[in-house]
Amino acid sequence: MSFETPDLMAEARRQIEICNACRYCEGFCAVFPAMTRDKAFSDGTLSHLANLCHNCRGCSYSCQYVPPHEFDLNVPAALANVRQDSWERHVKPAAFAKAFHAHGVAIMGLMVLLIAGFFMAAKSGGEGGFYAVFSHNTLVALFLPAFLLPLFLVALGLRSYWRETGGSCIRLSDLKEAFASVAKMKNLAGGHGEGCNFEKEDRYSQGRRFAHQAVMYGFLLCFAATSVATLMHYLLAMPAPYGLFSAPKLLGIPGGLLMVLGGVEMIRLKLKADPSLGAARVWGGEMAFVVLLVLVSATGLALYAATGTGLVTALLALHLGTVMTLFLLLPYSKMVHGFFRLSALIIEEQKKRGA
Template identity: 65%
Template sequence: MRTDLLQEARRQAGICNACRYCEGYCAVFPALQAERAFSDGDLTQLANLCHNCRGCYYACQYTAPHEFDLNLPKALADVRQDSWEDFAVPRAAARAFQKNGVAIAAAAMLGFALLFWAAQALASAGGDGFYTVLSHNAMVAIFLPSFLLPLLSMGIGLSRYWRAVDGAPVRLSHLRAAFASAANMRNLKGGHGDGCNFEDEDRFTHARRAAHQAVMYGFLLCFAATGVATVMHYVLDMPAPYGIFSAPKILGLSGGVLLVLGCAEMIRLKLRADKDLGAAHAFGGEVGFIGLLGVVGLSGLALYAATGTGWMPTLLVLHLGAVLAFFLLTPFTKMAHGFYRLAALTRDAQRQGQRQGQRPGS
């Protein structure tokens, strides 16, 4: 990890620790104020615990033109981004995506779509519905390793993170606290529960929190649709295609709508936000990831609407290309932040439990 980024974050964290004006703003400040000095692992943990709501920046009396020149959201965002790239496997892929995210996402999606188009043009798959274009077995053979290999890569990255932040064995109570915080996006509520200052410094809104929730729950619903369809196919002997009132369709359609709306709102917010309060060099990678995820949802909805029409084969290969690109690029995109943030929340739950255990009479 780059020493200059850690040194700047360490300088700013020391000043914040002395000031303590933002004590109740989010999970970062209790964790920050629990330390007297900050190791590289401490700073990596604080950076991944930060949700970049930016409330502390607009409340701070030591921002530029003050000589302290504090910009804690940016300092932590730089360390956070650098940590994802450093822990990624392979590292070069993560750095390349952050610099050229939009181009890489578009090229991967279109490239895979062309491969799917060539495959269906060269052979007749047979079957019903989508399987007239590509057989069920072919889809499983392509997408199962494309799902498992990125998970393996993420697992290696998370193990590196856990060692870096000196993580202890995880208990169920730690996971329960972390998932509860992630489920309602507690740290995106802002310092006083009024929301983030992400759009304008004098305007608190919950728009970013709502957009994140739409994307998260939309993705989980789509994932649940795939899981339910898998059980129906292999366990209940109920192969696709499924009707509109079936569980896979209800979950998939509602998840797709949430994904599209959430991604559109997140891109709108990012375009309006102050890039100097985040990792500016990774802006293209962030937009590329959000755009790719939005295309996955939008192409899925369009594909369902076009079922039974001449547009179905074209939309199917585009959708499959987007899904495959999303899976394979996951360890190198901002999708990884969900895993690292959950790990940071788990580590923070450990810290709180350890401190409570050290109190006299506890």
């Protein structure tokens, strides 16, 4: 079955209605208990279910209605296409997301090279140390809008998604349960806790869950390292570079290693998995995004290893190029899925208590 159709919602609705009648997969993940609340499925409900889905694929490998059955079910792909469509509809302009997922590697590579080239051309003699290559004021002036503008676009998209899917006033308990689920990657463990079937078909594996945890916690550690370094610069007049046992390095080095290891494992698993059980049209863009995550962390680690050598200027420009590319692509790459999935988990808590 082709999912390159103008009405993804109609196909997802057909499949979910069959699932709702069968209910064999009711305990598999958060999607199926949520599905049983309804008999008819609005577009907003389908978007909500799609963003609850983590594409673990256990339902497909257990389903009696997959091809060659006449029902022709492929629920992971149907929900993956609706999920991708929800991001593209709500985060504007959608054309950027479509372009990135159609030509992800080329766009990502070109942006990294152009931005790195700009930094090479703009290198200056700043305040000494780290900023003898690129002045602190230059970096702040460039990276602050590159970070805040994409977040603003994501926030507008989330507001639209929240309204479509029936989100209401947030309670502390909603946040507590949603963040606990994210912290444990609960839905990637499956309803039974043995993992998912993403890369091993009818066998369970925790590999994808652990890889996502490594990338998530690695990213948070790196973000914390950058935040601490900013406070040290402004409050303590301690500019970079920092020593091995400084707070930025104690946070950033483990964070970078986790991102590299988790990202490489995600690439390996994605290459093993069946692309027909996901949103096939965005496979390239998703792979480009994971490669970009690995490049961000790997260039950061390489930059630290090269401290005091003639490679610092080129490596710093390359690292800054990857970081700014990651920021600029945030609303249109798969990185946006974290914001939407967290929102879906919060909304699900509200729906479970009948809010």
